[in-house]
Amino acid sequence: MSSxxxxxxxxxxxxxxxxxxxDFWTLVTIMGYAVVILLLILPLFNIFKSSFLSSETERxxxxxxxxFFGNPYYTGAILNSLIVSFGGTLGALVFGIPxxxxxxxxxxxxxxxxxxxxxxxxLSPPFIGAYSWIIMMGRNGFLRNLLGAIGINLPTIYGAGGxxxxxxxxxxxxxxxxxxxxxxxxxxxxxxxAENLGARSLRKFFRVTLPLVMPSVSAGALIAFMxxxxxxxxxxxxxxxxxxxxxxxxxxxxxxxxxxxxxASTVAILLIxxxxxVLFFQRYAAxxxxxxxxxxxxxVIKRLKGWKGLxxxxxxxxxxxxxxLPLAVVVFYSFRKTRGPVFQPGVxxxxxxxxLHDVPKTITNSLMFSxxxxxxxxVVGTLLGFVLSRKRNVPAAALxxxxxxxxxxxxxxLGIGFIVAFxxxxxxxxxxxxxxxxxxxxxxxxxxxxxxxxxxxxxDPALEEAGINLGSPPARTFxxxxxxxxxxxxxxxxxxxxxxxINELSSSIVLYVGxxxxxxxxxxxxxxxxxxxxxxxxxxxxxxxxxxxxxxxxKFVGLGRETIVG
Amino acid sequence: xxxxxxxxxxxxxxxxxxxxxxxxNIESGEFFTLLGPSGCGKxxxxxxxxxxxxxxxxxxxxxxxxxxxxxxxxxxxxxxxQNYAVFPHMSVFENVAFGLxxxxxxxxxxxxxxxxVLEMAQLTGYEERTPDQxxxxxxxxxxxxxxxxxxxxxxxxxxxxxxxxxKLRVQMREEIRDIQRELGTTTIYVTHDxxxxxxxxxxxxxxxxxxxxxxxxxxxxxxxxxxxxxxxxVGITNFLDGTVTGSGNGTVDVKVGSVVIRAPAPSGxxxxxxxxxxxxxxxxxxxxxPSAGVSMIEGTVAKITFTGTLxxxxxxxxxxxxxxxxxxxxxRDALIPKDTAVTxxxxxEAVLVFDAxxxxxx
Numbered sequence: 001m002s003s004x005x006x007x008x009x010x011x012x013x014x015x016x017x018x019x020x021x022x023d024f025w026t027l028v029t030i031m032g033y034a035v036v037i038l039l040l041i042l043p044l045f046n047i048f049k050s051s052f053l054s055s056e057t058e059r060x061x062x063x064x065x066x067x068f069f070g071n072p073y074y075t076g077a078i079l080n081s082l083i084v085s086f087g088g089t090l091g092a093l094v095f096g097i098p099x100x101x102x103x104x105x106x107x108x109x110x111x112x113x114x115x116x117x118x119x120x121x122x123l124s125p126p127f128i129g130a131y132s133w134i135i136m137m138g139r140n141g142f143l144r145n146l147l148g149a150i151g152i153n154l155p156t157i158y159g160a161g162g163x164x165x166x167x168x169x170x171x172x173x174x175x176x177x178x179x180x181x182x183x184x185x186x187x188x189x190x191x192x193x194a195e196n197l198g199a200r201s202l203r204k205f206f207r208v209t210l211p212l213v214m215p216s217v218s219a220g221a222l223i224a225f226m227x228x229x230x231x232x233x234x235x236x237x238x239x240x241x242x243x244x245x246x247x248x249x250x251x252x253x254x255x256x257x258x259x260x261x262x263x264a265s266t267v268a269i270l271l272i273x274x275x276x277x278v279l280f281f282q283r284y285a286a287x288x289x290x291x292x293x294x295x296x297x298x299x300v301i302k303r304l305k306g307w308k309g310l311x312x313x314x315x316x317x318x319x320x321x322x323x324x325l326p327l328a329v330v331v332f333y334s335f336r337k338t339r340g341p342v343f344q345p346g347v348x349x350x351x352x353x354x355x356l357h358d359v360p361k362t363i364t365n366s367l368m369f370s371x372x373x374x375x376x377x378x379v380v381g382t383l384l385g386f387v388l389s390r391k392r393n394v395p396a397a398a399l400x401x402x403x404x405x406x407x408x409x410x411x412x413x414l415g416i417g418f419i420v421a422f423x424x425x426x427x428x429x430x431x432x433x434x435x436x437x438x439x440x441x442x443x444x445x446x447x448x449x450x451x452x453x454x455x456x457x458x459x460d461p462a463l464e465e466a467g468i469n470l471g472s473p474p475a476r477t478f479x480x481x482x483x484x485x486x487x488x489x490x491x492x493x494x495x496x497x498x499x500x501x502i503n504e505l506s507s508s509i510v511l512y513v514g515x516x517x518x519x520x521x522x523x524x525x526x527x528x529x530x531x532x533x534x535x536x537x538x539x540x541x542x543x544x545x546x547x548x549x550x551x552x553x554x555k556f557v558g559l560g561r562e563t564i565v566g
Numbered sequence: 567x568x569x570x571x572x573x574x575x576x577x578x579x580x581x582x583x584x585x586x587x588x589x590x591n592i593e594s595g596e597f598f599t600l601l602g603p604s605g606c607g608k609x610x611x612x613x614x615x616x617x618x619x620x621x622x623x624x625x626x627x628x629x630x631x632x633x634x635x636x637x638x639x640x641x642x643x644x645x646x647x648q649n650y651a652v653f654p655h656m657s658v659f660e661n662v663a664f665g666l667x668x669x670x671x672x673x674x675x676x677x678x679x680x681x682x683v684l685e686m687a688q689l690t691g692y693e694e695r696t697p698d699q700x701x702x703x704x705x706x707x708x709x710x711x712x713x714x715x716x717x718x719x720x721x722x723x724x725x726x727x728x729x730x731x732x733k734l735r736v737q738m739r740e741e742i743r744d745i746q747r748e749l750g751t752t753t754i755y756v757t758h759d760x761x762x763x764x765x766x767x768x769x770x771x772x773x774x775x776x777x778x779x780x781x782x783x784x785x786x787x788x789x790x791x792x793x794x795x796x797x798x799x800v801g802i803t804n805f806l807d808g809t810v811t812g813s814g815n816g817t818v819d820v821k822v823g824s825v826v827i828r829a830p831a832p833s834g835x836x837x838x839x840x841x842x843x844x845x846x847x848x849x850x851x852x853x854x855x856p857s858a859g860v861s862m863i864e865g866t867v868a869k870i871t872f873t874g875t876l877x878x879x880x881x882x883x884x885x886x887x888x889x890x891x892x893x894x895x896x897x898r899d900a901l902i903p904k905d906t907a908v909t910x911x912x913x914x915e916a917v918l919v920f921d922a923x924x925x926x927x928x
Contacts, residue, residue: 460649460651462647462648462649463651463654465638465647465651466645466647466651466652466653466709466712467653467664468618468638468639469616469639469641469643469644469645469713470639470644470664470665470668470712470713470716471639471640471642471668471669471716472664472665472668473637474639477639480664481653484655485654485655
C-alpha cells in the first residue's frame with residue numbers, strides 16, 4: 001500500500017516546525033509561571049516584606065506582629081472572621097446540597113428558573129444584599145415594622161448573624177452548581193447497586209451519593225469559605241463594631257488618619273495564613289476521596305408524588321425565594337421615586353436618570369474590564385488546565401500549587417499588594433485600567449484552570465491520542481478534539497468568572513481611581529453616602545446585564561442547563 | 567507497507583522495568599501479535615512504536631527509517647484503541663475523514679476514500695450518525711475505518727476487541743483478519759486473549775514482565791512452547807515436577823511422586839525436570855490396560871466440566887497429583903462419572919520437557 005499522503009519529508013525546516021509545535025505546551029507552562037510570578041508572588045512578597053518593616057524605624061522587625069497580637073482589638077478580628085466564614089459556609093451547604101440533590105434527581109417544575117435565579121443571587125454585590133436586608137430588617141426596616149405590628153420581634157440584622165445570613169444567600173449557589181454538576185455524572189448503576197444491596201433513600205444518599213460527589217461539595221464549600229473570609233463589603237455595611245480581617249486591613253491601609261501599611265500588611269498575612277490552613281484541610285480531606293467514574297448510565301430523574309413531591313418543591317422554591325428576595329427589594333427600590341437622596345411615595349425613574357447622567361463611565365468601565373478579564377481568564381485558564389491535567393511533568397505539576405496561592409489571597413490583600421508592587425517603573429500600573437483587569441484576571445484564573453482541568457478528567461486521553469495518531473499535531477488536536485468537548489464547561493466557567501469579575505469590589509476598592517471607577521465601587525460609595533436610589537439603580541443595571549448574558553448563552557449556544565451547571 | 571525493526575528497546579517506569587531489551591523484526595504485511603498478561607509491557611511497546619512513549623534506550627525503525635525523533639503525529643501509524651476513542655462530537659463521516667483533513671486531502675478524494683473504507687467496515691449508510699447512536703461493535707468499526715483510511719504504514723491495535731461481547735469478538739476478529747489480508751497492512755496487535763492471538767496472528771510474541779519469551783507461529787507457541795511461562799499462558803497445561811531415575815533409547819524416566827513417567831530425553835543431563843502435558847493429549851480409560859512405551863497414572867475422577875464441545879476431567883492421582891484431561895466430541899454413554907477409578911495415559915510424544923529451575927524448554 002502506498003502511503004504517499006502522510007510521508008513527511010524529514011527536511012530540517014519541517015522538523016524544526018514539528019519541534020516547535022510540540023513545544024507549544026512548554027510555552028504555555030512558561031507563560032503560566034510568568035503570570036504567577038508577576039501577579040501573585042511579586043505582590044505577596046512585597047506585602048510579606050512590608051509586614052516585617054517597622055513603621056517607625058523602617059527596619060526589619062516583629063513590631064507589627066507584636067502590636068497586632070498585643071491588642072485584643074486586632075486579635076478579635078481573627079475570631080470574628082472565622083465565625084462568619086464558617087457560618088456562611090455551613091449555611092451555603094445547608095441550602096446548596098438539598099437544592100442540588102432535589103433538582104438533579106427529581107422532577108422539579110421550574111428547574112431552569114431555579115438555576116437562573118441561583119446564579120443571579122451570586123451576582124448581586126454582597127453588600128447590596130446587606131443593604132437590602134437593612135431596608136427589610138434594619139431599625140426602620142419594612143419587614144421589622146410589618147412583623148412588629150403583629151407582635152413579632154425580629155433579631156438585629158447587624159453583627160455576625162446578619163453577615164452570616166447574607167453570606168449564606170450569596171454563596172450557596174457555588175455549592176449548588178458544583179454539586180449538581182457532580183450529581184449529573186454519578187453513574188446510575190452505583191445508586192442502583194446501593195438500592196439493590198438494600199439501602200433506603202436516605203441511607204443511599206448519605207452512604208453512596210453524597211460521598212461520591214463529596215469532592216465537588218467540598219470544593220463548593222471551600223469557595224464559599226474563601227469568599228466569606230475575603231468578603232469586604234458586607235462586614236463593612238453590616239458589621240459596625242464587629243470587625244473582620246479584610247475590613248481591618250482596608251482601614252489600616254487607606255485610613256485618612258495616617259495609613260499604617262506595615263500593620264495592614266500584617267493583617268493581610270494573617271488573613272492569608274487562615275485561608276491557607278483551611279485550603280490545606282479541604283485538599284487533605286478531598287484528596288483522600290478521588291473517584292474515577294465511568295459514566296455509562298446517566299442518572300434518572302424521578303417524579304415524586306404526593307407529600308414528598310410537595311415538600312421537595314417547597315424546599316427548592318423557599319431557598320431560591322429567600323435568596324432572590326434581597327434582589328427583588330433592590331430592584332423595587334430602584335424604581336421608587338426619589339428627591340435627592342430621599343425616597344418618596346410612588347414610582348419614578350429619577351434614580352436611572354441620575355446614574356446615566358452622573359456615572360455613565362462606571363458602566364462602560366465595568367463592562368470593558370470584566371469582559372477583557374474573562375477573555376484572558378478563559379484562554380489562559382483553558383490552556384493551563386490542559387497542561388495541569390494532561391502533561392505529567394514536574395514544572396506543570398508545580399504550577400498547580402502556585403496557582404492555588406490566588407485562592408488564599410483576599411481581594412483587599414491583592415489590591416494592597418498590587419499597589420505596593422506596581423507603583424514604580426517599569427511596572428507602573430497604579431491608576432490604570434490594566435491593574436484592575438489584571439486583578440480580576442489573577443483572582444479568577446485558578447478557578448478557571450481547575451474547572452477546565454476537571455472537565456478534562458472526564459475526557460478520555462485516548463481521544464487526543466487518536467487525533468495525534470491520525471496525523472494531527474498536538475495544538476491542532478487540542479483545537480479540533482479537546483476544545484469542542486470542553487466547550488460547555490468552558491462557557492459555564494466563563495459565565496461564573498464574568499459574574500464575579502463584574503461584581504468585584506474588594507480589590508477594585510483599593511485599586512480604583514476616579515477614571516477607573518467600576519459599578520460595584522460606585523454602588524458601595526453610594527450606599528455609604530446614603531444615595532440608596534443610585535445604588536439600587538446601578539445594582540439593578542448589573543442584574544439586568546447579567547440576566548441578559550445568561551439568556552443569550554442559553555439561547556445561542558443552546559446548551560441549556562448544562563451550561564450553567566457545567 | 568512497511569517492515570518494523572525494534573532495536574534493543576528498554577523502557578522504565580518508576581519502579582517498573584516495562585520493556586527489557588526488546589529486539590524484534592516484524593515483516594512487511596505481517597500480522598504480528600503481542601500476547602501476554604496485563605502489565606507485561608505489550609501496550610507499552612505498542613505505544614512506543616506509535617510515539618506516545620519515548621523509549622529509554624534502543625531504537626524504533628519503521629520502513630527502514632529511524633523514527634525515534636519523529637513525533638507521534640508524523641509517524642503515520644494507524645492506531646485502534648481499546649475503548650474505541652471515537653470522537654463523540656463528530657459524525658461517523660467526520661471521524662473517518664479527520665486524518666485526511668489534517669493531511670489536506672482534497673474534499674472529493676476524502677469523500678471517495680471515506681466511502682470506500684466505510685464500505686469495507688460495513689458502515690455504509692451510517693455516515694451521519696453520531697457515536698452515541700452506535701453499538702460498541704460499530705464504534706470499533708469506526709475506529710478501524712478511521713485508522714485504515716489514512717493508509718498507515720503500520721496498523722497498531724491495542725486490545726481492540728476486549729470491550730465487546732464474546733460473540734461479536736469472534737466475528738470482529740475474523741473481519742479484522744480479512745481486511746488486513748486484503749490490504750496487506752503491517753499490523754501489530756495487542757491482546758491478553760491467547761485464543762484470539764492464536765486465531766488471528768501470523769506470528770505471536772509472548773511477553774511477560776517486560777520480556778519477550780517466545781516468538782513464533784500459533785502452532786509453534788502452542789505446540790513447542792519455549793518455556794514454562796509460554797506453556798502455561800498459551801492454552802492449559804499439566805505440569806509435573808520430578809527427578810530423573812534412568813535413561814534409555816532417547817528417553818528418560820522421571821519419577822513424579824510415586825509414579826514414573828517416560829519422557830523424551832532432554833539435551834544435556836539434568837537431575838530435576840518439569841514435564842508438561844496438554845489436557846487434550848492425555849488419554850483416559852476406565853480399564854487400566856498397560857500398553858508398551860506409554861506411561862500411566864492411576865487416579866479417580868474428582869470433577870467433571872462440560873463445555874459443549876468437550877468434557878474436562880480433573881483426575882486426582884497418588885500423592886495429591888492432579889491432572890486435567892480433555893475429551894472432545896463427548897458422547898453421553900462415554901461420560902465417566904465422578905469418583906470413578908481411571909487410568910490416564912501419557913503418550914511419550916505428548917510430554918514436553920523443561921528445566922526445573924529455569925523453566926526453559928530442553
